[in-house]
Amino acid sequence: MKGNVYGIFGASGFGREVMPLVKKKSKDADYLVFIDDAPKASILNGYDVLTFDQFLSLHSMNKFVTIAIADAAIREKIANRLKEKQIEVFQVEASNVEIMDEVKVGEGAILSPFVTLTSNIHIGKYFQANIYSYVAHDCIIGDFVTFAPSVKCNGNVHVEDFAYIGTGAIIKQGTPDKPIVIGKGAVVGMGAIVTKSVKAGDVVFGNPAKSIKRGT
Secondary structure (H helix, E strand, C coil): CCEEEEEEECCCHHHHHHHHHHHHHCCCCCEEEEECCCCCCCEECCEEEECHHHHHHCCCEEEEEEECCCCHHHHHHHHHHHHHCCCEECCEECCCCEECCCEEECCCCEECCCCEECCCEEECCCCEECCCCEECCCCEECCCCEECCCCEECCCEEECCCCEECCCCEECCCECCECEEECCCCEECCCCEECCCECCCCEEECCCCEEEECCC
16 A cells, blocks of 8 residues: 555544544545554544554555644653654644744644634644634743633743643733743643633632642
């Protein structure tokens, strides 16, 4: 078999949402597959589901992978496996994503429909922004950060590596001299209104968001 194979690593709900975006944008794809190390079925939504070893065993094909898994720690492990096997990672970007001025996005990002990235933003590798999320001006987003649907990240916010921002959460705008900081590995719960910085490893919920787990 020859040609280009594009794999979506992750056959859960998010992976199924990402597949149509890949199909639409990857016009050079000869074979589209899901990758799952513990597949529950051999075919999903009309696409083959392969284990990673089966994916690697495909001969004479150019292989490209995106990682559609929300758990940042698992995403990092898979990214390391792909790097070890020299598999190229590709970015997924819906056709109606809005990216404005001076925006830098690292490798492996998935930008779902209706995502907006405004101006002067720096985003690390393997960022995931689900539907209707936005990142406003002068924000810095770390590596392996996850935005669930409809996250509103206002200006002058720093979100550190491995943070998870839940559905509908709103992060108040900071200032250039005092940005709002969401610490490394922190979790902002669904619908939370964040009005001040969150410590690394902390979990916050509510309006205004309050800690339910003291961070390190």
